Amino acid sequence: MKTSAFNRWFGRGWLTLSFLFLYVPILALVIFSFNDSPIPNVWRGFTLKWYARLPGDDEMLAGLWLSLKIAFITACGSVVLGTFTAFALVKYRRFFGRTLLAGMASAPLVMPEVVVGLSLLLMLVSVQDVLGLERGLSTIALGHLLLGMAYATVIVQARLQDLNPQLEEAAMDLGARPHQVFWLVTLPMIAQSLISAWLLTFTLSLDDVVLSAFLSGPGSTTMPLVIFSRARLGLDPSVNAVATLIIVIVATGVLIASYWIARAERRRQRELAAVIRG
Secondary structure: OHHHHHHHHHHHHHHHHHHHHHHHHHHHHHHHOOEOOOOOOOOOOEOOHHHHHHHHOHHHHHHHHHHHHHHHHHHHHHHHHHHHHHHHHHHOOOOOOHHHHHHHHHHHHHOOHHHHHHHHHHHHHHHHHHHOOOOOHHHHHHHHHHHHHHHHHHHHHHHHHHOOHHHHHHHHHOOOOHHHHHHHHHHHHOHHHHHHHHHHHHHHHHOOOHHHHHHOOOOOOOHHHHHHHHHOOOOOHHHHHHHHHHHHHHHHHHHHHHHHHHHHHHHHHHHHHHHHHO
């Protein structure tokens, strides 16, 4: 009995410490975004002046808008390409180049971003004159897409492997063609994983520094690069204000998506229970 109680309290204590380690720095950042002192870590009173100055910070706003555009393009492209890749790996067990495709799809997950960024930079420099491609939004989105597709493939592949293949077989027995089975049966069942993959790749792209530093060009500085450049000269609370706004936006998106996913899962469970009852 004593051992069971110790294990329970030890688990709760360790979980509490883990959450504190993860979220106390974020909470401190939010609190100090309302600090009246220009010194980030010295509290001098409550103020909203750092938020009021944001509309006049053209560099930060331009970087934020560029980061949001790149993150949106990256998330959408990653979900599409990752879904097709995961579908090929799960549904087609044997085809020429399957092992190579699986390895290339997961390689960005284990490869240092410095190596990925440098290799992409060398490739873009070599084809820049031929394609007339200038470093900027398109090149940064290309690098983020390479990384985001790998994450999306893993998420969607895990969901596809858990699906009951009898549902798709039943649809085909009823006369549905393969593309109809994908759009009408498979896609609705993996919708939750698609949303999760979109949110993850959006967040990864939004805060990426390494790839953006290699692939950005003149006039295409993303928000993380702006913050990183200012950090080397000493941060001011306006950076905390921007970070707080990003936290609010991302947290709101995650809460809305979580609520939608939970409601869809409950509806699916009710429909399944109704089918079982006949």
